[in-house]
Amino acid sequence: MTDRLEPIRGVMAPILTPFNADLTIAHDLFADHAHHLIKSGCAGLAPFGTTGEALSLGIEERIVALERLLDRGIDAKQLIPGTGLTNLPDTIRLTRHAVDRGCAGAMVLPPFYFKNVPDEGLFTYFASLIERVASDALRLYLYHIPPVAQVGFSIELIRRLRAAFPAQIVGIKDSSGDWGNTQKLLTEVPGLLVYPGSELPLLEALSLGAPGCITATANINAPGIAEIISLHRSSKTAEAKQRHEAVKKLRLKIQEFGPIPAQKFLLSMWSGDERWRHVRPPLLSLPDAVGRQLNSTLEREFAFAPSSRA
Secondary structure, three states: OOHHHOOOOEEEEOOOOOEOOOOOEOHHHHHHHHHHHHHOOOOEEOOOOOOOOHHHOOHHHHHHHHHHHHHOOOOHHHEOOEOOOOOHHHHHHHHHHHHHOOOOOEEEOOOOOOOOOOHHHHHHHHHHHHHHHOOOOOOEEEEEOHHHHOOOOOHHHHHHHHHHOOOOEEEEEEOOOOHHHHHHHHHHOOOOEEEEOOOOOHHHHHHOOOOEEEOOOHHHHHHHHHHHHHHHHOOOHHHHHHHHHHHHHHHHHHHHHOHHHHHHHHHHHHHOOHHHHOOOOOOOOOOHHHHHHHHHHHHHHHOOOHHHOO
């Protein structure tokens, strides 16, 4: 494996996508935020995920947005863009683009429109994707988020994909919210890079060999999450547990308000850039009074420091 294909170890942010008032992508703000996240402790970024409103973005928009990030100096080795759609041709195109631009990998949803599909159908889909992208540099990270997609990856399917394509099926983002599932992935699928989709089980996952996590709240709390990983690596167990408890409470508070509109409101308030307020339909922006209440709660209950803000 070449250097540019080494796995990303640490916290990754599924970066929020900022929009102008006309709901076009605010490319300058997108790149600024990407640089801020890297400087704040993120080992990598996962653009065009759920947090990035990926399924509200067009194919050309994703391609252009990735190009703009690279043009602004974001290292492709730190990027694992989401490329999964509900049809194979568009998924192939986005995945091939990520590979051609030297990204560390591509994160791919299952084709989720048709429900209750057998594992054989999903295996055929990913086998076709790998065959048609046809690149030795292809590294796929499965995106397992059954609470949203309603279609997921069974342990048996993942084992089969790993056995058939060990060089291409290298990892998974497990956003199931089910620690039992994450634990099985870490202990029963040898060689698979397993990133929990939240910081909630981070310490437990790190103890079982997880390389890090890919979590929405890294958009506002990358330093706090990165510190837990650093403390764990330094075998400072008590300190890591203490910090983890604080970070988990913050995460749960953000979840109460909706991670996408809540974090966008906070970034808008902290940066003074109103473009952060915008989300694409069907999502709705957080009402001003609610957002200010959230900000006050973070200051009062969590002493959320300005140093952790954009």
